[in-house]
Structure formats: structure tokens, C-alpha cells
Amino acid sequence: MKKVLFLFAFCTISTLSFAQWGVSYHQSNLPFIGINTQLGEKWLPEFRIGTDNYVENLGFELVANYLIKSEESTQIYVGAGARANIFGGAVITSGINYYPFNKKDFGFHMEAAPLINVESGLIFRGSFGIRYRFLKE
Template structure:
């Protein structure tokens, strides 16, 4: 038991050592702000909150993205998650992050994400925007 606990703690600390936090703004007909924290090199859970809505109509999304390709300037990802409040349902994401500047903290992104609502059918959302990574020095 102690050995398993020690291994689990080591794995969590190792993942945290290679992780980074990112904030993003996505512009579309359903715009939103996203905050994520990358664990390791592949997994990026993200919390998203809709903007340009009345407070009672805010949409919330919890997405798990998986990095397919990660280079110095370009990242390609896919993912899935759930959406609550406005257009409750499932979300399937695919996108590209591009960091064109020497310091790879500020960049741009595009994303395609079908929203499959439990009550209102399906909606295909495309978005573009900006992304900022809090890099560790």
C-alpha cells in the first residue's frame, strides 16, 4: 500500500513538473473563455465559460483534450466533454494552436466543435481566437 501511494505521489509530481496553465478566448456565435492546465505532454482538461450572455444563460463546458501533435510552434488536438446550462449536451473538439513568436507564450487557435444537445438537436460551432500560456522559466 505504501509503495503504491509513493508511486502515485511521484507520478502526480512528475506530471505537475511538465504542466502549464493556459487561458484562451474563442470568438464564434457562442463565444467563450477557456482555462486549461496541461498534464504531461498529452492531456489537457479545460473549463470553458460562455461570454456575451445574460448570467442566467451562461454555458459551461468541461472538456478533455488529447494532444495529437505537439511541436514548438504548432499543437493539434482532439477531445470531448460535456456542456451545461445553455444547450446541455456533449461536445466533440478538434483544433490547432499556433504560437508564431519567439517566446512561445502568446498564440492563435482555431477549433471545430459539434455540440450535440440533449434537447435541441446538434449544432456545429467553429471558433477562432487567442491563447496565452503561462510558461515556466
Template sequence: MKKVILLASFGLISTAAFAQWTVSYHQSNLPFLGVNKQLGEKWLPEFRVGTDNFVDNVSLELVINHIFYKNDRIDFYGGIGGRIQSFEGLVIPVGLNIYPFERKDFGFHIEAAQFIGDGDVFRGSFGIRYRFLKE
């Protein structure tokens, strides 16, 4: 339980330090909510909380993603991070953010992530993403 509290505190403190937030929901067999902030042009740290389970089984993830390709409509990224609670261990995500509308605040994403550790699992997810753009 101490690991859960420590990771949650670190994630919330690190994301609270930024003025612009992005929130996302990933649908899969292991669904989760994410909060992130783009650092510079290439880095996307994200704090994730598992959903659709009992509070005692809430999993937390902290990943650092690197944007490999970006244009005005898409971001292609990959990264590495850690996960605690269920399927503890290393997380290696690869994904695509798509912003199809003229205003680039609302979009969609798809992601594949390999878990290495307690039970090797390959997760595929899709969902929505909202960026709180600065005016």
C-alpha cells in the same frame, strides 16, 4: 443550478492544482474563456466558461483534449467533454493552437466543436491563447 456549481467547482479545483496555466478566449456565436494545463506531452484538459450572455445563461464546459501532432509552432488536438446550461450534452472539439513568435507564450487558435444533446450544434471559433511559461 446544482450541476453548474458542481462542474465549476470541479474545474476550478482541477486547474488550481497546477503551477503553469494557459488562458484562452474563443470568439464565435457561442464565445467562451478557457483555462487549461498540459499534462505530459499529449493531454490538454480545459475548463471553459461561456461569455457574452446573462449570468443565468452562463454555460460551462469541461473537455479533455489529446494532442495528435505537435512541433515547436503548432499543436493539433481533438477531444471529448461535457457542457451544461445551454446546449447541454456531449462536446467533441478538434482544433489547432499556433505559436508563431520566438517566445512560445502567446498564440492563436482555431477550433470546431460538435455538440450532441440538447439541440445538435456545430461551433466554429478562433481566438488567442496565452501560456504562463515556467522560467
């Protein structure tokens, strides 16, 4: 039920804000795909779903990232959120998005995100990957 509420809240907030959408893929020992939207100039919430595992072991995350620095080609962010199912608990994120091409829709990212779990303790996850923004014309 928590998973459904996370997804519903994310979609509702994103739809009401008419914000810019994006998708991402994060490669790590706990890889995941993400759907995000930029709210205003500073907020980048993202809903994430684990990949490369059995369906019953899917991990779901909802994080709210705050853009510390946002330039045309570079975004630096920190954030926090929650993870459900496998390795469930709190997530603390920090990362960089880099858009090197003339059209600033496709880019790369790196992220460090400790997962705080009551049973397992602290898991430090580092990831890198690609990001695509559906830019408004």
C-alpha cells in the same frame, strides 16, 4: 450543482499536477473564455465559460483534449467533454493552436466543436481566437 462539481474537479486535478496553466478566448456565435492546463505531454483539459450573454444563460464546459501533434509552434488536438446549462450536452472538439512568436507563450487557435444536445439536436460550432500560456522558466 453540476457546475460547481465541474469547476472543483478541474481545479483539483490542475493544482495537484503542478502543470502549465493557460487562458484562451474563443470567438464564435457562442463565444467563451477558457482556463486550461497541460498535463504531461499529451493532455490539455480546459474549463470554459460562455460570454456575451445574460448570467442566467451562461454555458459551462469541461473538455479533455488529447494532443495528436505537439511541436514547438503547433499543437493539433481532438477531445470530448460536457456542456451544462444553455445548449447542454456532449462536446466533441478538434483544433489547432499556433504560437508564431519567438517566446512561445502567446498564440492563436481555431477549433471545430459539434455540440450534441437532446432537445436541440446537433449544433456545429466553429471558433477562432487567442491563447496565452504561463510558461515555466
